[in-house]
Structure formats: structure tokens, C-alpha cells
Amino acid sequence: MKQRNAECSRSKILDVAEVEFANSGLFGASVNIIAEKAELNKRMIYHYFDSKEGLYQEVLKVNFNKIFELEKNAFSLNIHEQKENLSQKIPQSIRQGIADYYNFLKKNPNYVKLITREELAGGPYIHKLIPDTFLLGFEKLLQIYELGVKNGILKKGLDIMQIIISINAMCFIPFTRQEMLKEIWGADYDQKLEERLEHITNMILKEITENTHITEGDAN
Amino acid sequence: MKQRNAECSRSKILDVAEVEFANSGLFGASVNIIAEKAELNKRMIYHYFDSKEGLYQEVLKVNFNKIFELEKNAFSLNIHEQKENLSQKIPQSIRQGIADYYNFLKKNPNYVKLITREELAGGPYIHKLIPDTFLLGFEKLLQIYELGVKNGILKKGLDIMQIIISINAMCFIPFTRQEMLKEIWGADYDQKLEERLEHITNMILKEITENTHITEGDAN
Amino acid sequence: MKQRNAECSRSKILDVAEVEFANSGLFGASVNIIAEKAELNKRMIYHYFDSKEGLYQEVLKVNFNKIFELEKNAFSLNIHEQKENLSQKIPQSIRQGIADYYNFLKKNPNYVKLITREELAGGPYIHKLIPDTFLLGFEKLLQIYELGVKNGILKKGLDIMQIIISINAMCFIPFTRQEMLKEIWGADYDQKLEERLEHITNMILKEITENTHITEGDAN
Amino acid sequence: MKQRNAECSRSKILDVAEVEFANSGLFGASVNIIAEKAELNKRMIYHYFDSKEGLYQEVLKVNFNKIFELEKNAFSLNIHEQKENLSQKIPQSIRQGIADYYNFLKKNPNYVKLITREELAGGPYIHKLIPDTFLLGFEKLLQIYELGVKNGILKKGLDIMQIIISINAMCFIPFTRQEMLKEIWGADYDQKLEERLEHITNMILKEITENTHITEGDAN
């Protein structure tokens, strides 16, 4: 395991670096500590990633690939389906999309932290690649919204970007403040985290669907 | 005269440091650059604040004082007022409380960034002082909620903490991703920022008030 | 002397660095050793010169300034003097110019070594500043040669650049191979070094003057 | 077949290393770059030469062997030849010796650079092997000089070492400053290089032969 396995060494460094960069930032993280925790010689970091910055960028890239992967299946809805189903399928698709996203973040809290840190710094590394990080995972929601409006299922005239921003915000925050919430919620942490998804979904569906459609309550 | 200079130097350092720490973090910020931008000798920083960490803590403290100041007037509602007004006053108070908070963040984006960075790092400096940073500015909302429930104005059984967390999240996010939004929204930035407050308020009131009460639409 | 004297510290570093770079080259020299020998903290090198390379360039600059200073007085000859003196004055001026140059190199063997190292490496630092390092100290010789030819004192049709190159070569070599010659010549080293100037001057004057003019032998 | 490859690898490394050491010095040259340029694995360098230093010494050795080879035929003059020919043969032999040496350097500029770098550093590697690098290629000149003096062809009382040093200097310099001269002389470079040999030879012969003997002009 430890001996002479390039792929293993490389990914070990990446894993450790992800945690360090997420928790301490590009500057706060130390190459020395990353090497130590990866149980590898410091030199290997430069062997595989050229520089601390190179490693950082690779960590970002790996994380983006994860979300890109998610995006492929996000908000799946066959637009050509029969109309009679839409009033159920559209809210269901939104509900599912938010859940997928939220659960992705729950599994990848470092993704949240890395993105947030990048954004705080003005996004020196991402913004060239990804102009609008809010849309990551939500590209298809724009089409679904239009479809929903056309069929009288979703409210028209909404600024859908504001809604996407709010979804992001509400889904991100338990992971940007993970440490604190773990302490505050204590044993309830896992429970509260699950409830939070329901809370977010309800708020969003209430905001986005026409009042005549019943969208919540049946999920619990 | 000299004393005034001293005061001026001190606050100049604080102002510069706030920006640097907000944008670059405790480790990313450089004492040299802070001194340069403050147009003062590096030595002065140690004179007034003992260390970089000392300066950082003072910056945090200054920012907390601002929000404590806000808190004094937040969600003002004389609980002993006549009951017939409550159905209007409670939503109005909530609306006002969110607006005050949001406008405070708009005026103090560094506050947002500093808190967020602290939380990302696990809050090594704040958590001893402030166990729950979500409550900053929202202590009174808990009481108002209970009053609202007792009077049948607000929905009962809500997890009010989830709602406070969501207010925080939705209000914070335009300032944690300020740079990106400035670029994306361009000339509309100010307009969108104002609209966002309305968006947040509507979502929260819709979530928190009983359906029979009309809470939105009359604010514009 | 050692305490808090910027000028002194700076020049101490320069002096030590000159020796180190001359003997070991830009890459062979060590910042650590330079700091040690200068009895100063390594950090000061970066304080005053930004980088090892910056220090190296400054050392070159200092050495060029020395030769520029020499150049001002080199091959002094008032061209408007009466012609009857020229047959003596021109050879005398050449003799003096070579002697000044040679004695300069004797006093500044590091100059020789630094230039030679630069040239061996293709002159990455000098060539932008000084396209033709052979001419350093010999700019005026070109005019004197023309004057001498016009007055029938110096041979016409000579490639004066080849001669300047040869003067350079013959004057440089005892200092590029200083260590070896010190060992070979032993106690005679100083004596031989003086004789060498005579040897060079004689060869050059023999090459450059018309045969009818007696130019050597009266100098000893 | 494989053995041939081995031989090829070894000499490829040597060739590349010669260039690198000549242009960048022992410290400036990088084992990595040598391996890259030789299109071989770095490990091979250690396989064949044990260490960077070992490789460097081998490069020096190879270059010395070249000049030793030259020396065998240098300044060829059968001392027992009839005296009536000596007045022609001795100058001719000197002329030939210088030309051979000069042309050797022209073909092996790296030899020049390597030796010069060694000397600049105080000759840590050569001086144990070769106490007097000036004599490389000129051992026989000492005997020829004595023969010339005895026969009244060469000036007596000359310090022949100074002359050998000057030959070295004048022959070396176009290759220690090769890059610069290529730029300055441009298209004339090859022409000037040839003329330089004539220039050197004439100066030396003028210096060394009795005035009564005509030594130049008839060689071209």
C-alpha cells in the first residue's frame, strides 16, 4: 500500500490536501503538514503537483469534477413526457434536485469549504473556469422553471437566479459552519441535518409553485 | 494633537487590517502589506496590538461591537402592546429585523467575510466568546416567535433555529460571493441587492406566518 | 561597526558576495555562506537586495562602475597638442593605458573573474547592458589609433579590435588563473606579475607602431 | 547490440554533460537537465558515473585526453635535422604549433570553457593532475625555444612562460567570449576567427624571433 504506488501516493496527497485547504485555506495550509499527514516525503508533492498552488488547483479541479458528475443526473425530467404528469413531476424533480445537491454537500463538506474560501478571496482560481458557481448543479433548473411556468405549475415572473442563490445559501451553510453546529446540535446533529433538507425544500417549493398546487406535507 | 494622531494611526491600522483579513484570511494577510497600506511603520502594529493575532482579534471585536449595537434595536416590539395590533406588528417587526440585519451586512461586508472565515476554520477565536453566531442579531426573534404563536399569528411547531440559520444564509451569501455577483450582475448589482432583501423577507414570512395572514405584496 | 549601520551592512554583504560569486559563480555561491562571512543575518541579503540574483546583479554593477571610473582617465591624450610631440606621446599614452588597465585588474581580480564567468555563461546579465565588454576601458584607443595612423606613427590597416581583444586576453589571464600562477610562481609571483605588464606592452606596441619608431627598451 | 546501446548511452551523457558543464559550470548544471537532454533516465548517470562529480571529472578527463593526443604531434621538429633548415623550420614549427592549438580550441570550445571554469574556481579538480595547464600543448615549445636561441634564430633572454601564457590567453579568449563575439561579428564571425590566428601568430613570432629574420606575411 505504502510502497511505490504512484496512484496511491498521488491520491493520498490529494485527500489530505483537500482537508487542509478546506479547513485552513491556501495560505493557512502547510506543505510540511500535508506531507506528514499523507505519510509521504514533502518532495512528492512537488513531484506530482509542481507547487503548493498546483496542488491547490488540482484539489479544486477534483472537487469540480465531482459536482459536474452530479450535474449530469441533476433535476432529471423528461421534458417530452405527457402533460398530465407534469404537475406532479415538476415539483418532484425540484425536490429531488435539491436533495441530490444537499446530500452531495453533506458527503463533500470540503467542496463547500473550498468554494466558499475561493469566493471570499474573490475567486482568483475558479472564476476564470466557472463564471457563476451558483449554477453548479442547477443549470437544468432554469429549463424546468420555464416548463413549469408554461404549464401553469410554477409562478411566473420569479427571479429564478435569486432562488438558486438562496438554495445554494441554505444548503451550504450547515457545512460552512459545520464545527459550530456539531457543537450546538450535539447528538441531534444528524437528525437536524436531515430536517434541514426538508425545511429548505418546503421553503423553495412554497416560493416557486402556484398556491393551488399542494407540494408539501406528503413527503414526510 | 499627537494623541489624535495616535488614535488615527490605530484606527487606520484597524481599517486596513479588516479589509486584509476579510479578503485574505488571518494567514493570507501580511503584516507588511497592512503596514504599507496603512502608510505606517510596521512597528506600530506591534505597538498597538502586540501581534498579528492581537490585531486580528481586535478586528473581530470591533466587528462584533457593531452587530451588538445593531442587536439593541433589532426586532423592536413592545410585547405589552395591545393585542389587536399584533397581527400587523409581528410580521412588520420581522420584516424590519431582517431588513436591518441585511442592510447592516450590506454596509459591513467585511463582517460577513470575517465571520465566514472564522467559521470555516472552526471558529478558533469566536466560539469561546460567542457559542452561536447565528443568533447574532436574532436573539429577540425567539421571543417574537413565541408571542406570534401564542396569538395564532405565526405557525406553531416550527424549528425556529432552522429559520434563523436560513435567514443568515440567505443574507450572508451576496457578500461571501460579492466579487462574483458584482461581475455577474454588473450594472444591476445594486438593484438586485435590494430585490434580494424582498425575496428573503417574503420567503421567511411565508414560511413563518399562518396561511390566513396576508404578509407579502403590500411592502412594495 | 557591527550594530545598526545600514551602509556598512550593505557594503559588507557586497564585499563578501563579490568574492563568493567571483570564485564560485552565481550558482556555486551560497546565500547562507555569504551571510555567515558577512557576519549578518541571511535575512538582510533579501532586505537589501531582494534576491540572490539581485545581489549578483548589484555586484556586477558595482564592478562596472569601477571600470567606468577608470575609463574616464584612460588613454588620456590631448589630441590638439602639437604634432612634434605625437611620436612620443601616442606610444606613451598607449603604454599608460594598458598599464592603468592592467593595474586595475591586479587590484580587482574579482572583476576579471566575474566578467569571465558571465561571458562563459553567454553573458545573461551583462550583454543587455554592455554589448562589447572588450571595449570596457578601451573606447579611446580607437581614436588614438586613428590619430596615430594619420600621423604615420601607428601602422595602418590593422584590425584594432583584434588588438584590443588580445590586450584583454593577455591582461585578464593572470587573474583568471590566479590560483595556479600563485602556486607555480611562488615567491616570484609579484615580480612576474610586474614583468607581465612589460611583456604585454612591448608586444602590443611592436604590433601597432611603425617599425621606424623605437618604442621599447627605454621603459625599463 | 545491447552493449552498443550502453556505449551509446554513456557517450550521449558525456556529450550532453560536456556542454552543460561548459556553459553552466559544475553547480549551475543540473543532473535532471543532463538526463533530459541525453534522453535517458537520470538513473543512468549514476549507473555509469556514480555521481554528478564523477561525471564532471570524466568530462574533464575526456577533454584532457583530446589535448594529450594533440600534444603528441604538436610543434613537431626533428631536432637532429640539418642546421641550414632551422631558420625556416623553427618559425614554421611555431606557426604550426599555434595553428594546431588554435584550431583544436576552435573545434573544442567546451575544452576552453571547462578549463577556464576550473581555473576560476582555483582548479579543485585539475591541479592535482596537471600543475600547469598553460603547458598543455606547449611542452615541446620550451625545447624548440632553446634550440632556436642556440642557433641565433630566436631572441635569447625571453621569459618563454610569459609567451606561452600569452599564446594561451590570445587563443582562448574568442571561445570564452564566444557568445558575445558571435553577436558582435555576426556574419564575419568565421572570417574574423581565421584572421585571429594570423594576428596571434604574427605577434608571437615578432616577439620571439630575432629581428633579422622575416617571419610573417609569407604564410598566407
Place this chain on the structure above:
DNA sequence: GATGAATGAGAATTCATTCAT
């Protein structure tokens, strides 16, 4: 014979900090 992974020593450089004036 050949390769790429791995290493430890040491390089240059930067940092926060303190001293002397």
C-alpha cells in the same frame, strides 16, 4: 539495462517579530 517513485539534505526565500535610535 532501464525506469519512475521515493528520499533527505539543504537551497532560497518569507514571515512575524524585536532591537536600537
Place this chain on the structure above:
DNA sequence: GATGAATGAATTCTCATTCAT
């Protein structure tokens, strides 16, 4: 109060070299 010189520890990074395959 203010300044620039000086410091030592730690940082990032590079080097020659060795190991395992």
C-alpha cells in the same frame, strides 16, 4: 510616537541521490 535595521524560525522549493521494479 515613530522608524528602519536586524533577527530566527519556518516556509516553499530544489537538488543530487537511492530504492524497488
